[in-house]
Amino acid sequence: MMATGIVLAEASLAMALFYATYHFLLRGESFIRANRVYLLGALWMSVCLALFPFRYTVEVGGMAANPAGLQLLAGGGLTETAAAPGAKGAPGILSTLLLWVYLGGVAAVLARLAFQTAGIAGVIYQSGISRYGRFRIVRNNRYPMPFSFFGLIFYNPALYDGEELTEILAHEEVHIRERHWADLLTAELFTAVFWFNPFVWWLERAIRQNHEYLADRGVLAQGHPAGRYQALLINQLMGAPVMGFTHPLHYGLNANRFKMMTQSKTPKKRAMRLMWALPIVALLSAAFARPVYESLPPAGQHLSTAQEALPSSGNEVKITGKVVRTDGTPLHGASVIIGKTTSGTLSGADGTFELLVPAEEEVILYISYVGYRTMTAKIAGGKPDHLQITMKEELFVLHANPGKEGVPPPPPPPPAHTQTPPAHSESPSTGDEEVFIIVESMPEYPGGQAGLDQFVAAVRYRLKKDKPLQGSATVEFTVNEEGIPVNAVVREQSNPEAGEAALTTIKEMKPWKPATQRGKPVPVKYQLKLEF
Secondary structure, eight states: OHHHHHHHHHHHHHHHHHHHHIIIIITTSSOHHHHHHHHHHHHHHHHHHHHSOOEEEEEEESOOOOOSSEEEOTTSOEEEOOOOOOOOOOOHHHHHHHHHHHHHHHHHHHHHHHHHHHHHHHHHHHHOOEEETTEEEEEOSSOSSOEEETTEEEEOTTTOOHHHHHHHHHHHHHHHHTTHHHHHHHHHHHHHHTTTOHHHHHHHHHHHHHHHHHHHHHHHHTTOOHHHHHHHHHTTTTOOOOOTTEEETTTTOSHHHHHHHHOOOOOGGGGGGGGGHHHHHHHHHHHHOEEEEEEEOSTTOOOOOTTOOOOOSTTEEEEEEEEEOTTSOBOTTOEEEETTSSOEEEOOTTSEEEEEEESSSEEEEEEEOTTBOOEEEEEETTBSSEEEEEOOBOEEEEEOOTTOOOOOOOOOOSOOEEOOOOSSOSSOOSOOSOEEOOOSBOOBOTTHHHHHHHHHHHHHHHHHHHSOOOOEEEEEEEEOTTSOEEEEEEEEESSHHHHHHHHHHHHTOOOOBOEEETTEEEOEEEEEEEEO
């Protein structure tokens, strides 16, 4: 929800800047076709700048510690560690409330549009479509005001005939020929998504007004007298309200619309005002840019990347590989470490990596990523020279049953050499054990392990106070990129009441501090056994 809110807020700010530029610099100019492109581009560019921001790299010193209360060993085993108190998560109730308010607004705008469209469809069904020369028209008595709807022209035969009807048809023909309905469809969908933003409504109104300028110019270009045509427009001032995808003849009828009919062509140099869109795009691109954090190794050690240079001596050979998930998609930022050394690299955006290994020795590579089981690969004499590493999601076991005597977890494997390995350092590690890999940080519940214990105890006390409750249940869930526990599923339960209580416990959790891999939030799966 937080990420969606940021995108909506940034896009709304962009729309405000684009509209202000149009209102103060462009709306009175005669290059109305260029203004049509500008107004539609303002909507799409606002969303694209927010959804696809520029990214820049920020290097941070050292690897982040693992505050989760769990560590991932090279062999995929688990062991408990003490967890330090962490930052408190934002209240979930407020986020949920805002989400429902937003979705309610979207639904209301779409329902209004659907209701109006259904009314027009009903008129088409009742009155039918007929031909009037080259036009497809719908004669009806429901709408007193003529308008076009996609490729159809609606008018009331009791009110219009003769020369007035000819000019009305010429006006609506411009809307149809230039496909102004496509602009309206886009604008209406944007108003549904950004209904809370007044600038999107003003942009939609400006698009409609621009269409009328274009239609007026098209009618006069066909030789219709300007005075009689303007008199026809004045007669429409008391017309019906504007509806979704329609082009009513009277829309935006004011002094400026009459002025635009007779305005002389704007000098070309004034068209340079459209160039104001460029500094707006540059400003918004800088404001919306996102940092990409790259961790640096401890002082005095070098961190290489997947684009390492070719072998520099005959004692080393270059191997390549690709790290993927079980579904075949690439895994970016996975650590690839040579066992019993501090040499390694990272997988690139496409999951590929390159690494120098001793030409005559057998080495073991350790490939790790937060939330995944650490994988190993043996290489002897530089063979195989290309690897395909498939990472499998790891299921981490939590222990949070304060005041309950549970079965203790199995003892951890022998201690391993604990460090966060840099890549391609010349100094090998001194330990003989397999490398102990910590990759960035695991999720952390507010208050650490103590906070999780207190939360579980409070929920259990409340549930048992409301009704008798006994038994145990094991539940799996995922802490997603926003730190929200999702996808909770009961795997084992002694009775349905215990399973329901376990799901309630997960549902009421505060947001966690999410796991990170090279500074990027990643999801992690957990399993928690609760006793009641």
